[in-house]
Amino acid sequence: MLKKELLKRHIFGKVAAYTYIIEFQKRGLPHAHFLIILKQGSKMYSPQAYDRIVCAELPDSHHQPYLHSLVVKHMMHGPCGAMNPKCPCMRKNIGCKDKYPKEFNESTRHSSNSYPIYKRADDKKTVKVRAHHLDNRWVVPYNPYLLSKFNCHLNVEVCSTVRAVKYIYKYIYKGHDKILYQLNKTQVDHSFDEIKSFVAARWISAPEAMWRIFAFDLNEIHPSVTLLQVHLENKHPLAFPENRPLESLLQNPTSSTTMLTEFFAMNRQDDHAKS
Ligand SMILES: [Zn+2]
Structure with a gap:
């Protein structure tokens, strides 16, 4: 509303x-x-x-x-x-x-x-x-x-x-809420190890659980904004398995494209993206 x-x-x-x-x-x-x-x-x-x-x-x-x-x-x-x-x-x-x-x-x-x-x-x-x-x-x-x-x-x-x-x-x-908790035995343990019993957990209250179960939005940005990794032409990072031959890597057309180059490509071709 x-x-x-x-x-x-x-x-x-x-x-x-x-x-x-x-x-x-x-x-x-x-x-x-x-x-x-x-x-x-x-x-x-x-x-x-x-x-x-x-x-x-x-x-x-x-x-x-x-x-x-x-x-x-x-x-x-x-x-x-x-x-x-x-x-x-x-x-x-x-x-x-x-x-x-x-x-x-x-x-x-x-x-x-x-x-x-x-x-x-x-x-x-x-x-x-x-x-x-x-x-x-x-x-x-x-x-x-x-x-x-x-x-x-x-x-x-x-x-x-x-x-x-x-x-x-x-x-x-800033991320989700956290809580520090400890489970107590009924009998008090005198050899209490503070480091071992340290449990940092995520805290979700009942109303938040309900909000998430119903899949209500937790945030929204309009118009949507996406972070693009910026790099110089052909200077983008490329991840590959150590034993893969370099030649096959270079022959793969996706090796030379990134989210940024595809963003430029989309802006050249697509009328909706241009506007
Ligand atoms: Zn005050």
């Missing part, structure tokens, strides 16, 4: 390219990281354009009571810092890894960082979340339409530099 909203109904504009990955977090529930590149004409360049898509403030509880309740339920960070030093986002010496609370800002503007600085007015509005009163500085950026539609945590941001793009790609290639 989210893909339909983004890619077919074009709620943010016409999409030129996209990629997403499904990740399974510690308690096993699926979580998608989605990166969309908009077509020229739909691209956002101004803070006013960002404001049409991303909001980082508490909505008015009288005019938008439903949206307000969803922001309180799903989009408030923490509290962390001095109010809750044990919050999972807290890191030694640096504090909150997501840098909350953010600063108040009268209007949205560009920043030298990966993401714009969103409008967070000091309007004295607060909500009580996990026993603390939080204001606009604690709101995780969201899109009002998507949040209302899906009623779940759904962070929407404008990625204005390549750093944010890199972050998404990192998720695709």
Whole structure:
């Protein structure tokens, strides 16, 4: 349904390219990281354009009571810092890894960082979340339409530099989750060998197992991108059995072709490939 909203109904504009990955977090529930590149004409360049898509403030509880309740339920960070030093986002010496609370800002503007600085007015509005009163500085950026539609945590941001793009790609290639486990006998073995009993295993939670059994996509890149091994003409690597005569090797026509040379060949012959 989210893909339909983004890619077919074009709620943010016409999409030129996209990629997403499904990740399974510690308690096993699926979580998608989605990166969309908009077509020229739909691209956002101004803070006013960002404001049409991303909001980082508490909505008015009288005019938008439903949206307000969803922001309180799903989009408030923490509290962390001095109010809750044990919050999972807290890191030694640096504090909150997501840098909350953010600063108040009268209007949205560009920043030298990966993401714009969103409008967070000091309007004295607060909500009580996990026993603390939080204001606009604690709101995780969201899109009002998507949040209302899906009623779940759904962070929407404008990625204005390549750093944010890199972050998404990192998720695709980092590999599967792992776990370290140990099987205990009922009787405690005093000659316990830590190295022998070390078992590093792959971890698949029940929701992930279900996702894979049903063969749902775990990631997608559109348009598809394939890495080609680049080489100079006739300087490509060739693998062959040691005892094979060199002559028969050279007579074999496939010896002189690689994925790259075939890519060029296809582009010469095929009209679809040319376009
Ligand atoms: Zn935090």
